[in-house]
Amino acid sequence: MKRILVAVDGSDSSLKAARMAADIALRFGAKLTLVHVVPKLLLPPDVYGLTIAEVEKEHRAYADRLLEKAVESIEEPSVEVDTAVLYGAPAEAIAETAAATDVGMIVIGSRGHGAVARMFLGSVSDRLVHISPKPVLVVH
Numbered sequence: 690m691k692r693i694l695v696a697v698d699g700s701d702s703s704l705k706a707a708r709m710a711a712d713i714a715l716r717f718g719a720k721l722t723l724v725h726v727v728p729k730l731l732l733p734p735d736v737y738g739l740t741i742a743e744v745e746k747e748h749r750a751y752a753d754r755l756l757e758k759a760v761e762s763i764e765e766p767s768v769e770v771d772t773a774v775l776y777g778a779p780a781e782a783i784a785e786t787a788a789a790t791d792v793g794m795i796v797i798g799s800r801g802h803g804a805v806a807r808m809f810l811g812s813v814s815d816r817l818v819h820i821s822p823k824p825v826l827v828v829h
């Protein structure tokens with residue numbers, strides 16, 4: 690296991706997933722890559738009174754802050770951690786990135802920000818489990 694991919698959206702569930710991934714990485718001597726996917730815009734940017742470039746810049750800054758907080762939440766100083774911002778449909782973008790040969794597994798939270806208590810999995814974790822080319826650990 691060379692590299693473990695962790696999908697983070699800033700939710701408690703994803704930070705818990707990141708800590709478990711770090712624990713596993715420590716035991717395997719693996720590296721961690723934390724990824725956050727910036728979804729496609731739901732509305733044209735002029736609805737927000739902004740240009741596409743401005744909206745993309747805001748999204749990028751938001752993603753960078755979110756990833757930085759996730760890195761800080763990992764308490765394994767001996768694990769090498771890097772980050773990547775991806776764009777598009779979250780599950781698809783994560784699955785595509787996980788196809789890289791050095792990725793051994795993906796760790797993801799069971800739910801995210803849109804948590805509905807009666808749901809077993811969120812939409813991203815549910816879809817990823819179905820389409821992932823690599824093993825997926827879903828952290829409850």
Ligand SMILES: Nc1ncnc2c1ncn2[C@@H]1O[C@H](COP(=O)(O)OP(=O)(O)O)[C@@H](O)[C@H]1O
Nearest residue numbers: 696697703726798800801803804811812813814
């Ligand atoms: N945009 C995203 N980028 C990276 N990971 C994500 C993203 N959205 C969700 N995830 C991952 O998927 C997990 C489950 O979230 P999700 O399926 O979106 O649940 P919900 O439907 O409750 O929001 C999160 O804990 C996180 O690990």
Ligand SMILES: [Mg+2]
Nearest residue numbers: 801802803811
């Ligand atoms: Mg979500």
